[in-house]
Amino acid sequence: MAVQTSTKPNVYEDEDDEPLVFKRCSTKSKPNQLNAEAKKIPAQRQVGQPGKQVSEHCSSNGLNSSVQKGKMVPSTKSPPVKSPLASPKASTSSAGASAVSNSKASTSSRASPVPKSPPSTTLDGHSKRLAEQNKSTTIKKEINSIEHPAQGNSDSEDEKPIGARLGKVKPSEDSDDDKPLSSRIAPKSKVGISGSHPYDSKERKPVVSKVQKNGSSTTDKGKAPSVVSSKRPLDKANPSENSSAKRLKVSDSSTSVKNKAVAAKQEPKEEDDDDDFIPISQRSKKVASDSKSSLTKQTVTKVGSFSIKKTIKKSQKASKFTKYSKSTTKPPSSNDGQTKWTTLEHNGVIFPPPYKPHGIKMLYNGKPVTLTPEQEEVATMYAVMKDTDYVQKETFRKNFWADWHKLLGKNHVIQKLDACDFTPIYDWYQNEKEKKKQMSTEEKKALKEEKLKQEEKYMWARVDGNQEKVGNFRVEPPGLFRGRGEHPKSGKLKRRICPSDVTINIGKKAPIPECPIPGESWKEVRHDNTVTWLAFWNDPINPREFKYVFLAPSSNLKGLSDMQKYEKARRLKDHIGKIRASYTKDFTSKDVTKRQIAVATYLIDKLALRAGNEKDDDEADTVGCCTLKVENVKAIPPNSLEFNFLGKDSIRYENTVEVETPVYKAIIQFQSGKRGSDDLFDMLDTSRLNAHLKNVMDGLTAKVFRTYNASITLDDILNKKTKDGDLSEKLVVYQHANKEVAIICNHQRTVSKTHSAQMSKLTEKIDDLQVIVKDLKIDLDRAKKGKPPLKDADGKQKKNLTPEALERKIAQTNAKIEKMELDMRTKEDLKTVALGTSKINYLDPRITVAWCKRHEVPIEKIFNKSLLAKFSWAMPVEPDFRF
DNA sequence: TTCCTGACTTGGTGATAGTTAG
DNA sequence: CTAACTATCACCAAGTCAGGAA
Numbered sequence: 022m023a024v025q026t027s028t029k030p031n032v033y034e035d036e037d038d039e040p041l042v043f044k045r046c047s048t049k050s051k052p053n054q055l056n057a058e059a060k061k062i063p064a065q066r067q068v069g070q071p072g073k074q075v076s077e078h079c080s081s082n083g084l085n086s087s088v089q090k091g092k093m094v095p096s097t098k099s100p101p102v103k104s105p106l107a108s109p110k111a112s113t114s115s116a117g118a119s120a121v122s123n124s125k126a127s128t129s130s131r132a133s134p135v136p137k138s139p140p141s142t143t144l145d146g147h148s149k150r151l152a153e154q155n156k157s158t159t160i161k162k163e164i165n166s167i168e169h170p171a172q173g174n175s176d177s178e179d180e181k182p183i184g185a186r187l188g189k190v191k192p193s194e195d196s197d198d199d200k201p202l203s204s205r206i207a208p209k210s211k212v213g214i215s216g217s218h219p220y221d222s223k224e225r226k227p228v229v230s231k232v233q234k235n236g237s238s239t240t241d242k243g244k245a246p247s248v249v250s251s252k253r254p255l256d257k258a259n260p261s262e263n264s265s266a267k268r269l270k271v272s273d274s275s276t277s278v279k280n281k282a283v284a285a286k287q288e289p290k291e292e293d294d295d296d297d298f299i300p301i302s303q304r305s306k307k308v309a310s311d312s313k314s315s316l317t318k319q320t321v322t323k324v325g326s327f328s329i330k331k332t333i334k335k336s337q338k339a340s341k342f343t344k345y346s347k348s349t350t351k352p353p354s355s356n357d358g359q360t361k362w363t364t365l366e367h368n369g370v371i372f373p374p375p376y377k378p379h380g381i382k383m384l385y386n387g388k389p390v391t392l393t394p395e396q397e398e399v400a401t402m403y404a405v406m407k408d409t410d411y412v413q414k415e416t417f418r419k420n421f422w423a424d425w426h427k428l429l430g431k432n433h434v435i436q437k438l439d440a441c442d443f444t445p446i447y448d449w450y451q452n453e454k455e456k457k458k459q460m461s462t463e464e465k466k467a468l469k470e471e472k473l474k475q476e477e478k479y480m481w482a483r484v485d486g487n488q489e490k491v492g493n494f495r496v497e498p499p500g501l502f503r504g505r506g507e508h509p510k511s512g513k514l515k516r517r518i519c520p521s522d523v524t525i526n527i528g529k530k531a532p533i534p535e536c537p538i539p540g541e542s543w544k545e546v547r548h549d550n551t552v553t554w555l556a557f558w559n560d561p562i563n564p565r566e567f568k569y570v571f572l573a574p575s576s577n578l579k580g581l582s583d584m585q586k587y588e589k590a591r592r593l594k595d596h597i598g599k600i601r602a603s604y605t606k607d608f609t610s611k612d613v614t615k616r617q618i619a620v621a622t623y624l625i626d627k628l629a630l631r632a633g634n635e636k637d638d639d640e641a642d643t644v645g646c647c648t649l650k651v652e653n654v655k656a657i658p659p660n661s662l663e664f665n666f667l668g669k670d671s672i673r674y675e676n677t678v679e680v681e682t683p684v685y686k687a688i689i690q691f692q693s694g695k696r697g698s699d700d701l702f703d704m705l706d707t708s709r710l711n712a713h714l715k716n717v718m719d720g721l722t723a724k725v726f727r728t729y730n731a732s733i734t735l736d737d738i739l740n741k742k743t744k745d746g747d748l749s750e751k752l753v754v755y756q757h758a759n760k761e762v763a764i765i766c767n768h769q770r771t772v773s774k775t776h777s778a779q780m781s782k783l784t785e786k787i788d789d790l791q792v793i794v795k796d797l798k799i800d801l802d803r804a805k806k807g808k809p810p811l812k813d814a815d816g817k818q819k820k821n822l823t824p825e826a827l828e829r830k831i832a833q834t835n836a837k838i839e840k841m842e843l844d845m846r847t848k849e850d851l852k853t854v855a856l857g858t859s860k861i862n863y864l865d866p867r868i869t870v871a872w873c874k875r876h877e878v879p880i881e882k883i884f885n886k887s888l889l890a891k892f893s894w895a896m897p898v899e900p901d902f903r904f
Numbered sequence: 905t906t907c908c909t910g911a912c913t914t915g916g917t918g919a920t921a922g923t924t925a926g
Numbered sequence: 927c928t929a930a931c932t933a934t935c936a937c938c939a940a941g942t943c944a945g946g947a948a
Contacts, residue, residue: 495936495937552912557910560939567911569911582913641940669940672916708906711944768916779931857916858914858915887935906948912941913940915941917937918936922934
């Protein structure tokens, strides 16, 4: 087991001991210890404390990390010119820049073979190539898209209690600028547990209550939010950076396609990767060897990396990763600047089936009403929503009525919604649902197959010769608009989309998809290779907006852009010290705009707030950083700020943080003389802010900070907290890190309806087990004295067991109890935290993959099937990769 | 400069497929 | 084998941000 770990452990450990620079403050709430500790760690960090600054600085430029890694290129500094080309930072390049693959050239061959059906099988080894590519971060890698065969991962393990270990984690400390500043955001109020007794046991932590959605909440809001302290030393700016910052106007790396082309050229040998045709079974061998070689190669370059070959096991493991990397065929075409593809074939989109009238009559003033199919369709949409809270909302009903009334006509019997009784339709619907549920497995299966058969042709596209999965090829069916929060348009009828609403985008030489509805035709057919959409139509609710059909996340196109996103965030690491120094300096600038930019940037960096674009009146009233209102922030002496606002999706953001005094003062100034509903940052909007950011780092925008803070936090926690231990303990560490990121990003979910019931059930079970333990102890005592055990509850005589056997049983039961308690704590802890969002969008998968490789954690334990497909580009990463 | 359009990423939820406990 | 859960996925809403028109 200890495989690779060998090298690293020490490193990390050391870190722990280092002085921390940032530390979190404790939350106010007093969680029980476990929590508290755990939470603290990540959650709140103080931004710099004075004394420690030094270290901070250093690290800031990533040095730290690089050092640790040993390798990853110290170079952070890349030449000032960021090159359009490669965005990648120099650092990566070390390995070899060489390998970029590019591609177009090779393309053709591979592609063809791929059958239309999803290729399920290929596994393969392109890893090598990929690996190299990775190293060089050059953008263009080829990502191939093929689907992976079933991977069966069988590992089953699963589930260990997650929370288990949290308690043990020690508070971390971080030091560097690199580290995320953020602090904890989530408000922590504590809530009591609902059920009867709380779970119990030892430490119970108060539950954190989260925020509620839509503001309504409330619940506990009063509680104490956590406070973060932040202080970052001012001094730090790095001189050097400035120059680079200036950047010439090169295009931003992300777009840098052009370069890529050049780079691409190289693609050496990878050709052999194609094993697409080899049966899987045979492939495995090959894979292993490939991977090995690739790894080896890497090893060479970098000193410290662990060598794979050490054990067989290892190689097997490696193969696991390679199996998920795409095997594909050709690399994506290189783009030059704008080009996203050279050839594109697909079959268009599929439309929902026409409405089938059911003929059930609803009641109006208690009397049945006959409706036309169109009217009935809309009535049914509403009827079906009877038990959702949408229909409780005034806006929803009003909008629905307006649209439906129009359909009914002025002289219809139905004149007002309140006198309508949709129950008959509702009941009919419930009944249909029930019937469906009752169908036999075979029937269900047949139905599913039927559907699959119809949709199959729409599921795949061929992009530059590669077979790629299409994301959303189904046109949205008509329905009532379900806006989130207090959306002014919620309840409006979303009309049916027809082919004449749809614009298709396809390669010039590709056959134009046949319109699936006889007699109708597409609105337009374009051949625009500067965009990635396959089709779009105007949103019926807001005609100036569009609904697009894109490729699935597992596609090369998406994978490439995903990777570029993370590379950009990694670049921020090299500039963050300078950026922080610069905005710190501007907190006291005489120029109000400058001061606002500085404070806004600080909030975005420290709290991971979203940029906050302006919104129209016909959208829900939510805000982001630039659109914060005076009333959303409350200054709490001596230097804390209490935030409370509705953010994206009308999710409430509640957090109290300690900020640096100049920030605190600046906020008070920005608020003075304004009404609560006025903009806090009146001189600012997102484009101004982003324009400023762009001056500091090429391609930098507000959202990059979210990605950066999320990923660096994961990398940091993972590397500091992972200890040797069994798999489940490692998974707990991962989950803990993931949770911290989710908290920073304020990713919430609603508490499941059955949550409290589940908790009390668990409590009950634990109580039962405790009774059992008690009885066992009595029996043990008796057994020691040679007496027979007591009768059981039914009055039956229990089996006579030896004291040893009884002791074993007691131990087992206690272990069970402990595990359950842990599960409960974890469950309670995560009841309002959504871990998935950050995994999908913010955490550089290479951090996870590398960590898995280092610690021998099967990647399938962390990434599910879709994530594995989406992140296939990250699978070849070197084990010592650090964000 | 500001406004508007267009393209693409990010996000929460409910239905469903898959698992596990009883 | 069924009930109870859980994990996953499809769905589609809601953001971000670039770039061009006004």
